Amino acid sequence: MNHILILPKPKKLELRKGKVDLSQGVSVRLKDERGPRRPMMLLTRGLREMGLRVTVEEGFPITLSVEKEVNNRYGEEGYILDIAKEEARIIGGSEIGVLHGVRTFTLLVRTHGVEMPCMRIEDFPDLSLRGVHIDLKCQMRRSKYLLELLSLLSEYKANAVLLEYEDKFPYRRHSIISAPDALTREEVRLFLEEADAHYIEVIPLLQSLGHVEYILRHEVYAKLREAGSIYQFCPSNKDSIKLFSELAEEIFELHENIKYFHVGGDETHLLGACDICAERVCRIGKGGLYAEHMMNIRDVIKNMGARPMIWGDMLITHPDALRKLSKDFIIVDWDYWSTGELVDRVLIYTVGAFDSSNIDKVPEDLRRVYEPYWKSSVPGKFRGFPYTKFFKDQGFSVVVASSTRSYGDTYIAPNYTRHLPNIMGFSREAKRQSAIGHIVTSWAIRRCPPETTWIGLMCGIAYSWNVHTDEEYFKRAYALCLHGLDNGRLIDLMMALGAKMPTLESRPRYNPARGLWERDICLKEELEQLFRSPEVKHHMNTVQRMRRAAHELLETLSSSRPRWNRRAIEVWRLEAMTMRHKCEFLLTMYKAWRIFRGELSASRASIKSLIEELSRLRKELWMLRSEATRILGPVLTERALLEELWMRYDEEASLLNETIDRLARLLTSKD
Ligand SMILES: [Zn+2]
CATH class of the missing domain: 3.30.379.10 (Chitobiase/beta-hexosaminidase domain 2-like)
Structure with a gap:
């Protein structure tokens, strides 16, 4: 043994x-x-x-x-x-x-x-590049936390970070882009020095086409907008390349010896939207438009001495683009939904998701290209992670990208039941296809606290080193190495906290006026939708179940004595308490809502007890808010912390006040 x-x-x-x-x-x-x-x-x-x-x-x-x-x-x-x-x-x-x-x-x-x-x-490692994605577009972390993260990653033999600055780079010439809590030049230098000391390759990411709201929201760049949208540059406007080149130059100036430079390029769904682009699309297709733009971008990066990386999704949607793309591009094949060798469905960005019932709806030209890669010997099933081999067969070097925090996660914790198999499975596929490496993405707009994403980050690094790690081994070793706890079940309990749960998704929408990611719905409206839903019973069962899951994690944490990384355990405790609170909030608010609608009889006693329960929740909310300030304060910048507190606690507080007042009025009317 x-x-x-x-x-x-x-x-x-x-x-x-x-x-x-x-x-x-x-x-x-x-x-x-x-x-x-x-x-x-x-x-x-x-x-x-x-x-x-x-x-x-x-x-x-x-x-x-x-x-x-x-x-x-x-x-x-x-x-x-x-x-x-x-x-x-x-x-x-x-x-x-x-x-x-x-x-x-x-x-x-x-x-x-x-x-x-x-x-x-x-x-020895299975994959030569083993990294994680540090996304600074929201939930901005303090410089000190970023340094600590580098040291933590290197302890587990990671050797790369994909650094997505967005508006957190200290631009000089284009200083209007930099957020108030952007890193300073000194902080960038410190980060790069620390990375170097830990043998970690820093790969900067600068979007070159889509996902540029943070730039195009400013009027000075309005001419570069694709058909007036702040989401995407117009690839037919030469000034888009010029701006990209100037921004890249500023990054190159601070980063010495950049080996790889990621130019983004994902989800550019506005290809061909303006008149000039539309005319070009008629001639060369969307794939052609995309590839020509990316080749210009590539020249910028090559001239500065680095090798370009690019997200793979648009190349899957427009495989004809691959013919025009030079082979020095490293394609970063992201897939956050495949969970193993066999899966139920395949996805093509902007085209759709397909399972065995509608696979014949895939456009003929795409089906011809991908069928050999999807096909499995099991009826009704498809090969997971199908595109890595496809890109390799086209002669490209590939880095795979799984995720520890992405679409569908709550702001409490990542949905590891989905993410861990994705991370483990993609590591294995990367090895099978001789990919250069594996980067675990972690999208900050999903908003679960940074420490809750570590399980996935470490999983990616550990499996990139040894793809044949047994899942139970990983869980036990994680608890022991990271926290000094001999309890593999701890990870299972943490995993349970990240299950799907109504009203707790961050639902990000960019607010160009503030330059911040906000929720796209107010809590009050969201509750109304939930309570009116025909599936409200099912949702309330989920809430009950999550309340038990939170309770169970709290019990285990209260008897655990972590020896290292205690703050991460405190974060999990905060998340479990917040989840338990949110469950009780939803259950109680549902009762109040039904009383207001006359669905529940409202005796004086029942209204009184409801007011008491809501008042208790209001008190608890303030306690949680101050705990969150204490625990997340050292991790997040002040600006980022305020955003988190608003989403997690403040909006609920005003709703609680409103409901208590309304119940009190109801009580008076019964006198
Ligand atoms: Zn255009």
Whole structure:
């Protein structure tokens, strides 16, 4: 039985006879004077932080070296960690390999203690690029949190972040674009330095066609709008390329040595909307229009010395565009709905979702292209993640993109029942298709607190390293490594909190006047819709179930003593309390609503008890609001925090006041 639980799960781990004891101190040394100094310093620092005595001469010896043989067998990132009775050896295929060995060793000491069994680990990653998406378009995090996140990611062997600045980059020439809580130049520099210190590649993302409301909302750029819409640039207007080029230049100026640059390009549903574009579409098609624009964008990026990345959805919708696209584009194939090798439906952006009942409705030209990739041997089922192989077959390099936070999530927690299989499955597909790597996206407009997304981020990193990690292993190792808790069920309880739940989606809509993402519906109207719905009974059952789920998580958390990352556990506690509160709020408001409509008889006693319950909820709401301020305050900027508090608590508070007043009036009328 293998009792060692660490993330990512090592490829080969063999326990040996005997134990070593580090409690008397360790001596960290290089086998060769010219050996890997940075990993040695990181190991020394890591062990000292855990209270170990580290010297050069005395104590249990740990020797670090780079050896060609390891490189030949396991590649640059490969390493061997051999813990024997007399000494421990960390041998890497390169400096990075040694560093991975150091991370494994440090994690072992942290999670399993200073007395550890002898063992030999031989390890290497399945995917060479293992990253996460940091989306700054809303819920802006403080610079300090972003730095801590980098260090956390690197502990688990991530080596890339896709940084979507949106309006949080400190533009100079186009300073009008930058939000009040944008990063400062100093903060960007600090972030990049920290990333470099952790061997993390930062891939900036700058949208080049759609999703540019944050730019085009400003009147100075009005001429670049596609058919008057602030959503998309007009690709036929040369000034769109010029603006993109100027913005990219500012980013290149702060980021030195950019290897990859992501130019966005997803969901550009306005292709051909203006007269000039429409005329071009008649000649070259939407795919042609898209590809020609993207080739101009590519030239900008290539001239600045980086390789372009592009989202894959529009290339799936318009596969003819691929013929005009140069092969130095890396296609980032995003798919947040496939959950395994077989799925019930396939999607084509702007065309539709198709299952076995309507698959014949897919336009003939697209069906011809994709049928070989969808087709499975099981009737009624399709191959999951079908487009990675398609793009590879067209001769492109591919990075896959799963999601830990996307469409359909509540602002309480991600729906991991959907996301985890998506993340695990896509890692496996990436390996099968020899993709370059895997990036886990995390869309901030869905609004669950950043810490609640970590399970998915870590899952992506861990599975990109070792696609054959068992799900139960992952859950137990996550609880142990991240929090020092030996309880795999904790993750299941957290997963339950992210189930679908009425009225708790962020429902984002951009407000161009404020430059902020807001909800597209007010809570009062949403409740009205919910209570009038023919499925209200079913929804209220969901609410009851979620209340129990929240309660169960709270019970478990109250008896848990996390050793690390305590704030993340506090966040989960806040989320469970908020969920329980929201459930009770909905159940009580439904009662009040039915009384107002005359569906429930309203005795004086029942009105009185309802007022009491709503007053209790109002009190609880203020307690939650102040907890949220305390817990999320250090993570979010002040501006972002106020937005979160409004959505989560303030809007409800005014509704509670209104309802209590109305009930009080009803009570008076009964006198
Ligand atoms: Zn146009």
